Amino acid sequence: MIRIANASGYWGDDLTALGRQLAGGPLDVVTLDFLAEITMSILQKQKDRDPQAGYARDFVDQLDEVMEMALDQGVVIISNAGGVAPRRCAEVIRERARVRGLDPRVGIVAGDDVMAQLGAWHEAGVDLSNMDDGRPFAEIRERVTSANAYFGAAPVVRALERGAQFLVTGRVTDTGITLAPMIHRFGWASTDYDQLAAGIIAGHILECGAQSTGGNFTDWRKVPSFHEVGYPIVEMEADGSFVITKHPGTGGLVARDSIAEQLVYEMGDPRSYITPDVVVDFSSIRFESDGTDRVRVWGVRGAAPTPLLKVSVSYEDGFKASGAVIICGPEARAKSEAFAEIFWKRVPAYEDSLTEFVGADATWGPIAPSREANEIYLRFGARDHDRTKLDAFSKMLPALILSGPPGVAVTGGRPRVQQVVAYWPMLVPRELCAAEVSVLGAEDEAVERIPFEGETGPGAFEALSETPMPEAVEPSGESLRVALRDLAHGRSGDKGDTCNVGILARHERIYPWLVEYLTAERVARHFEGIVHGKVERFEVPNFHGLNFLLHASLGGGGTLSLHLDAQGKTYSHALLSMEVEVDRALVDLVREESN
Numbered sequence: 001m002i003r004i005a006n007a008s009g010y011w012g013d014d015l016t017a018l019g020r021q022l023a024g025g026p027l028d029v030v031t032l033d034f035l036a037e038i039t040m041s042i043l044q045k046q047k048d049r050d051p052q053a054g055y056a057r058d059f060v061d062q063l064d065e066v067m068e069m070a071l072d073q074g075v076v077i078i079s080n081a082g083g084v085a086p087r088r089c090a091e092v093i094r095e096r097a098r099v100r101g102l103d104p105r106v107g108i109v110a111g112d113d114v115m116a117q118l119g120a121w122h123e124a125g126v127d128l129s130n131m132d133d134g135r136p137f138a139e140i141r142e143r144v145t146s147a148n149a150y151f152g153a154a155p156v157v158r159a160l161e162r163g164a165q166f167l168v169t170g171r172v173t174d175t176g177i178t179l180a181p182m183i184h185r186f187g188w189a190s191t192d193y194d195q196l197a198a199g200i201i202a203g204h205i206l207e208c209g210a211q212s213t214g215g216n217f218t219d220w221r222k223v224p225s226f227h228e229v230g231y232p233i234v235e236m237e238a239d240g241s242f243v244i245t246k247h248p249g250t251g252g253l254v255a256r257d258s259i260a261e262q263l264v265y266e267m268g269d270p271r272s273y274i275t276p277d278v279v280v281d282f283s284s285i286r287f288e289s290d291g292t293d294r295v296r297v298w299g300v301r302g303a304a305p306t307p308l309l310k311v312s313v314s315y316e317d318g319f320k321a322s323g324a325v326i327i328c329g330p331e332a333r334a335k336s337e338a339f340a341e342i343f344w345k346r347v348p349a350y351e352d353s354l355t356e357f358v359g360a361d362a363t364w365g366p367i368a369p370s371r372e373a374n375e376i377y378l379r380f381g382a383r384d385h386d387r388t389k390l391d392a393f394s395k396m397l398p399a400l401i402l403s404g405p406p407g408v409a410v411t412g413g414r415p416r417v418q419q420v421v422a423y424w425p426m427l428v429p430r431e432l433c434a435a436e437v438s439v440l441g442a443e444d445e446a447v448e449r450i451p452f453e454g455e456t457g458p459g460a461f462e463a464l465s466e467t468p469m470p471e472a473v474e475p476s477g478e479s480l481r482v483a484l485r486d487l488a489h490g491r492s493g494d495k496g497d498t499c500n501v502g503i504l505a506r507h508e509r510i511y512p513w514l515v516e517y518l519t520a521e522r523v524a525r526h527f528e529g530i531v532h533g534k535v536e537r538f539e540v541p542n543f544h545g546l547n548f549l550l551h552a553s554l555g556g557g558g559t560l561s562l563h564l565d566a567q568g569k570t571y572s573h574a575l576l577s578m579e580v581e582v583d584r585a586l587v588d589l590v591r592e593e594s595n
Helices: 017-024 037-048 057-075 086-099 113-124 156-160 176-186 195-204 255-264 331-348 387-399 508-517 520-526 571-576 585-595
Strands: 002-006 029-033 076-079 106-110 146-148 166-169 233-236 243-247 278-280 286-289 295-298 300-304 308-328 352-358 375-384 418-429 434-440 446-453 479-483 488-495 497-504 535-540 545-550 579-583
Touching: 002 176, 002 195, 017 195, 017 545, 029 300, 037 057, 037 113, 037 146, 037 308, 037 418, 037 535, 057 076, 057 086, 057 166, 076 176, 086 106, 086 166, 086 434, 106 156, 113 146, 156 176, 156 434, 156 446, 166 520, 176 331, 176 508, 195 233, 195 243, 195 255, 195 278, 195 295, 195 300, 195 308, 233 286, 255 286, 255 295, 255 497, 255 545, 308 387, 308 585, 331 352, 331 375, 375 387, 375 571, 418 535, 479 585, 488 571, 497 508, 497 571, 508 545, 520 535, 520 571, 579 585
Parallel strands: 002 029, 029 076, 076 166, 106 166
Antiparallel strands: 002 233, 106 434, 146 308, 233 243, 243 295, 278 300, 286 295, 308 375, 308 418, 352 375, 434 446, 479 579, 488 497, 497 545, 535 545
């Protein structure tokens, strides 16, 4: 068995988690995930301003405090915190270690920066079009600021083979940094697809930190304590079966439902969860409670990876600004609407603009229930390629504070105009990319190139793994109106401009009703005014759940979006608030289960 823990789900996560994981009990590896498309853009901007920047400095500070503990325990620390400057990150770690009288071997995985190759690929006829909407690369070629390929576990495995004790990478997938030590420990081959798929699922559960151990859980009142929440740990066996748990005595919760919510998070099509290492069939996953704060997972099915690697490109795409004031009651909404009308009449027209009434309907927009708020955080946002128009926006907002309706509280100075760095995903043949692996502090520090080779496949399973439909509930004949959350729970997150919403039945016998009732058309009607593209639905019978993709629902997504909730984190709760008319027997079933 290998025990791998997570201590970070994003850049900005709890800086004490790494120390608590190391102190909490025996571990073999701790992984920390820092990167997202937005993060890469931020790090690239920092490096442009300062050649010594470009990595997540928070990670180095965390590691600095626990280096001796990790080395004494023999725990390997792996993180993609290297961002766009993994070598510089490794060098700083070595500098900090020398101050402490330590000499760790620090592994580096680089080579994901492919910006210099884009021009040659384009000239050679490689298809670099946007994988989401098909736009041609020529539209943005002159505005590209960075391009990074998504590497899988292979180069991380090689760094471990070369003795890395601390390991920093560039754009290695969130799941890849967890899968790599499993491959290294068990000797899994590149064609051991089921074991690799199990490692990917374990990584998917771990990658968001405490989000699988009670954080963001729909039934948050069931979490005993959020104080010093225990971050997740996977106990992986050589056959690909594993247990998810956390250190004893920590806050949080590991339960079947909390793990199920994390599994549907950003899942997409359950038949085709594509990674550089393997394609995973989410419908094959089996999981059950294995005691207090333990969930056992098994049965995961995998297939050959695709012949393509994803490349994340960032490019300059105009400017944006946002600002706000607080409007108090009485008549907070009416005064806010009047204030907004005055403001937009005094500024130029923009390519995109948004007014949000925070405290009334900012996150759910037009589908929010109508109620009178005592105060509203009135938020304005605008985006345009003409910076002078955004300068006018910045100057006008504070100028209106004394010349509009009463009850206005100042929240800050002029809004800051920001350059928009947009996201462009593309797929390229994997043979075009090669990782670069080296280990500082080792006898041989040579840089080794790791090409991406091996068998490839179509990237999807033909059908879902078979799971029998549970027996439907015998109707009582009495109808009730309840919120969907009384019958289901769920989670949501962003995939670019698409929001992924997973909904899970609270009892397996509710699932037949859920499949029949919660259609893509009904969900589209519920999100009318928010979703501007199609709604796709996928059945996930082994979870007794449904997964929805809400296309064109996040205002462009990422850095383009003007939305307060640009990542769609609140959309699952917007859907769970839907009122449904159901037979009383379904409601009684849930009540009996909870008692």
